Amino acid sequence: MSGSAQRKGGLRALPKKPKLDAVRNEINVTPLVDVCLVLLIIFMVITPLMARGKDVPLPKTELHSEEKDKLQPVVSIGVDLKTKELLVWLAGTSAQGKQELFEIGRLDEFQMSQDGEQQVMESQAREKLRKEVERLWEVSKNPESKGRLFLKVAADVPYERVYPVLMAVNEDLSLTSIDLGTADKRGGE
Amino acid sequence: MGMGTSAGPHQVKSDINVTPLVDVVLVLLIIFLITMPVVMRTVTLEVPRKADQDEDTSTAAKAIIVTHRADGSINLADGVKEDRTISSLDLTKELRPVLGQKQGEKVVFVDFCEGVPWQDVVSTMDRVRAVASAETAPIQDRRRAGGDIKVALKKKDKKSEVDPNKPDPCLK
Numbered sequence: 001m002s003g004s005a006q007r008k009g010g011l012r013a014l015p016k017k018p019k020l021d022a023v024r025n026e027i028n029v030t031p032l033v034d035v036c037l038v039l040l041i042i043f044m045v046i047t048p049l050m051a052r053g054k055d056v057p058l059p060k061t062e063l064h065s066e067e068k069d070k071l072q073p074v075v076s077i078g079v080d081l082k083t084k085e086l087l088v089w090l091a092g093t094s095a096q097g098k099q100e101l102f103e104i105g106r107l108d109e110f111q112m113s114q115d116g117e118q119q120v121m122e123s124q125a126r127e128k129l130r131k132e133v134e135r136l137w138e139v140s141k142n143p144e145s146k147g148r149l150f151l152k153v154a155a156d157v158p159y160e161r162v163y164p165v166l167m168a169v170n171e172d173l174s175l176t177s178i179d180l181g182t183a184d185k186r187g188g189e
Numbered sequence: 190m191g192m193g194t195s196a197g198p199h200q201v202k203s204d205i206n207v208t209p210l211v212d213v214v215l216v217l218l219i220i221f222l223i224t225m226p227v228v229m230r231t232v233t234l235e236v237p238r239k240a241d242q243d244e245d246t247s248t249a250a251k252a253i254i255v256t257h258r259a260d261g262s263i264n265l266a267d268g269v270k271e272d273r274t275i276s277s278l279d280l281t282k283e284l285r286p287v288l289g290q291k292q293g294e295k296v297v298f299v300d301f302c303e304g305v306p307w308q309d310v311v312s313t314m315d316r317v318r319a320v321a322s323a324e325t326a327p328i329q330d331r332r333r334a335g336g337d338i339k340v341a342l343k344k345k346d347k348k349s350e351v352d353p354n355k356p357d358p359c360l361k
Contacts, residue, residue: 023201023202023203024202024203024204025203025204026204027204027205027207028204028207031207031208031211032207032211035211035214035215038215039215039218042218042219042222046222059307059308059310059311059312060308060311060312061230061232061311061312061314061315062315062319062328062331063232063315063318063319063328063331063332063335064230064231064232064315064332064335065230065231065232065233065332065333065335065336066228066229066230066332067228067229067230067231068228068229069228069229112345115348116347116348116349117347117348117349118344118345118346118347118348150229150231153307154307155306155307155308155311156306156307156308157306157307158303158304158305158306158307159301159302159303159304159305159306159307159310160301160303160304162307162310163301163345166234166236166342167344169236170236170237170342175236176235176236177233177234177235177236178233178234178236179229179231179232179233179234180231180232180233180234180311180314181229181230181231182230182231182232182311182315183230184230
């Protein structure tokens with residue numbers, strides 16, 4: 001406003017000034033830049049949120065399938081940064097559509113019996129995992145999530161520590177298959 | 190601004206008004222972001238349907254069982270030839286003829302000995318899936334083809350069911 005008034009005044013005072021001077025002939029990029037910055041921030045915020053469940057360093061594979069997220073519960077096994085202990089977490093989508101993440105317990109609580117009968121020992125963590133996964137399936141809005149579980153295990157956890165969890169979910173939740181989370185060998189999760 | 194008659198040609202703004210364009214693009218972007226399916230990279234592991242449902246012994250004898258040892262070597266039991274020890278890097282090569290002869294559903298059982306890190310567990314499954322396609326095929330095709338092979342979890346034998354005549358594949 002004030003600019004145009006000034007220009008008007010200026011033109012009146014100096015009538016011989018070339019008219020082209022008053023016309024800015026470049027594109028105003030300021031709004032474009034604003035929008036780009038906003039987009040950048042949106043992407044920066046959303047990208048880490050897209051990987052559901054507790055973030056653990058996943059093993060790398062080449063020939064994984066790239067599947068659409070079916071909103072199945074996510075079980076993560078990894079080292080807790082504070083206590084340096086191996087923990088089990090569960091993540092899922094609540095009835096309100098909110099993301100939930102909670103701790104199930106220590107990985108030690110999932111153990112095979114010592115008598116060689118290959119039974120998973122009963123424990124609070126096992127019971128909690130069964131109850132919570134069943135609850136998440138119950139409240140899930142996506143019917144495809146039922147009967148499915150996504151398992152994210154840190155790359156350095158030995159197999160014999162994970163095996164009781166595999167057996168426990170198999171027995172308690174009668175799964176037919178488990179989706180194992182992996183990262184792309186060429187970078188990116 | 191807009192003082193009627195005083196509006197001369199110098200008051201015409203020559204820049205394109207990008208604001209509505211930008212608004213539309215932003216809204217479109219947000220719509221796409223929301224509807225965009227989140228891609229999850231997975232390797233699917235088949236698990237025995239029921240813990241106490243034991244596999245039929247006749248099919249179990251013919252099943253392909255890959256046992257990964259802690260030292261990185263693999264014991265391959267295909268039920269046709271004798272069990273053999275191979276390097277984990279040769280798994281795809283060794284498994285290809287074995288699986289090629291197999292009729293019907295292609296299932297490979299995987300088992301891992303104590304101390305095998307999870308990275309190797311998943312890498313072995315990755316190598317089994319690689320059998321389905323030629324190494325030179327485009328990566329997307331290879332990924333799709335890999336889904337045709339079912340990788341199944343081999344349950345650890347109960348002590349009472351261990352065949353005393355069969356050597357433990359975890360012990361060389």
